[in-house]
Amino acid sequence: MKALVCEAYGPVENLVYRDLPDPVPGAGEILVAVRAIGVNFTDGLLVEGKYQARPPCPFAPGSEVSGDVIALGAGVNDFKVGDRVLSLTTRFGAYAEKIALPATAANKLPPFMNYDQGAALLGATGTAHHALRQRGRLQAGETLVVLGAAGGTGCAAVQIGKAIGARVIAVCSSDEKIAFAKAQGADEGINYSREDLNQAIKRLTDGRGADVVYDAVGGDAFDACSRAMAWDGRLLIVGFASGRIPTLPVNLTLVKGYAVIGVFWGAFTEKEPAAHAANMRELFGWIETGQVKPVIDAVFPLRDGIAAIKKVTGRDVMGKVIVKP
Ligand SMILES: NC(=O)c1ccc[n+]([C@@H]2O[C@H](COP(=O)([O-])OP(=O)(O)OC[C@H]3O[C@@H](n4cnc5c(N)ncnc54)[C@H](OP(=O)(O)O)[C@@H]3O)[C@@H](O)[C@H]2O)c1
Structure with missing residues (x-):
């Protein structure tokens, strides 16, 4: 072959x-x-x-x-x-x-998915789903900030955030990527190559900060988000596409009362097969109704x-x- x-x-x-x-x-x-x-x-x-x-x-x-x-x-x-x-x-x-x-x-x-959609689904969408459901416990009405929102897993996080009923703020490096993330359902966009990310999150949340941050980027973007979390917020560590694994002054989590939570979808599927199977059922349901689309x-x-x-x-x-x- x-x-x-x-x-x-x-x-x-x-x-x-x-x-x-x-x-x-x-x-x-x-x-x-x-x-x-x-x-x-x-x-x-x-x-x-x-x-x-x-x-x-x-x-x-x-x-x-x-x-x-x-x-x-x-x-x-x-x-x-x-x-x-x-x-x-x-x-x-x-x-x-x-x-x-x-x-x-x-x-x-499933019969309603073609091969291309099938190959595009799990790594990106499965990860975003597990991150927002089990790790982030995202609730309807909360504010979700998605870094790398036009990328594979970020785009999925935008769609799933909307399926859960959150207000979604997409963070991207260009206006073209923000327009794409909005087409996936994002309510607001921040172009972080132009605007200070910490200030922009606070501006869009009336100073409260983000309830949940989905971070597959790391580096400087993580640093900014670690200073823009709401009380009882959840900062989800998904990946380091920027190339820098950040470090955290942990006093920030004490003062602002938020949690930093690691996400490892592959390990989740092996350690919690029943929860993974339930996730797949929910995910396929969203795909069938068109709420989520690779x-x-x-x-x-x-x-x-x-x-x-x-x-x-x-x-x-x-x-x-x-x-x-
Ligand atoms: N924890 C898990 O279980 C899990 C599962 C799947 C993926 N991941 C990780 O998540 C990360 C993103 O995966 P993905 O498939 O979504 O990747 P992707 O499609 O390439 O998206 C990554 C996004 O990161 C941003 N970025 C910032 N600096 C970058 C740089 N120097 N090079 C490339 N991208 C940069 C880009 O958005 P802007 O241009 O808008 O900044 C890009 O859209 C990877 O590190 C991957 O290993 C983790």
């Missing part, structure tokens, strides 16, 4: 489009003919050797796929050949024509996967990027 292969850790440009042996499903695994691959920020970090996981080379990066089940490993009862599935594993191997996955890491793709910015063929990854890591994406074998 064809795959986009990391032969040695290094720049994304070094990935090679070439043949790899077909994977064979082990016990408890399904073999999937990949129809679409979701590009995630971590795909670039993985091949550069900057991610926690370091699979042995050569390997195909990527963890988010949709496709058709074409073979079953021993002991798989929940799927049959021909099922349409979506999956996000903590593993690698998605930038390929076929992938073997643990059956427990797959969901059936937004696809661009689709690349697998042989051009390098350009797809660079579009995401290069701050040039609104919604999600998809790669297709």
Whole structure:
């Protein structure tokens, strides 16, 4: 099968489009003919050797796929050949024509979703959903500030914040990205390349600050938000797309009475499978009614996967990027 292969850790440009042996499903695994691959920020970090996981080379990066089940490993009862599935594993191997996955890491793709939407869903939307429901306990009527609101997971946080009934303030680096976030439902926008973020949040909340901040950016934006939280607020730590993991003077949390809460969706799906299953039911319900909709910015063929990854890591994406074998 064809795959986009990391032969040695290094720049994304070094990935090679070439043949790899077909994977064979082990016990408890399904073999999937990949129809679409979701590009995630971590795909670039993985091949550069900057991610926690370091699979042995050569390997195909990527963890988010949709496709058709074409073979079953021993002991798989929940799927049959021909099922349409979506999956996000903590593993690698998605930038390929076929992938073997643990059956427990797959969901059936609902009939109202196509393959591209399936591959665009979990990493971005699953994370935003878990963050706002379980970690942030976001309530209708509260003010949610979303950093990186035009990016993959930020865009999902805007949509889910509105589905929950919050007032959503989108924070982006350009007016074009703010217009996009407003098209996803955001009530207000802050262009933080032009306006002081701390002051702007206070201006839009009559000085109260944000009830919940969804932060997948980190760095200076985190620093600003840590000074613009409302009493009893929740500052959600999702990622560090800016490249800097911030540090916090913890006296701010004491004085302002807010909580800083870590979000790790992949670990949540493994440690709390029942809560994850309930989340998926709620999420699919929102998608069926149109309240939540994966937004696809661009689709690349697998042989051009390098350009797809660079579009995401290069701050040039609104919604999600998809790669297709
Ligand atoms: N904790 C979890 O379970 C979990 C799950 C999924 C993703 N994540 C993490 O969340 C982060 C965002 O993921 P994503 O898929 O939403 O990425 P994305 O689509 O690339 O969006 C990231 C956003 O960050 C902002 N940004 C600020 N400085 C940046 C820089 N130097 N380079 C790139 N972007 C920058 C950009 O918005 P502006 O241009 O508007 O500033 C961009 O839209 C990543 O760190 C990812 O690893 C965590």
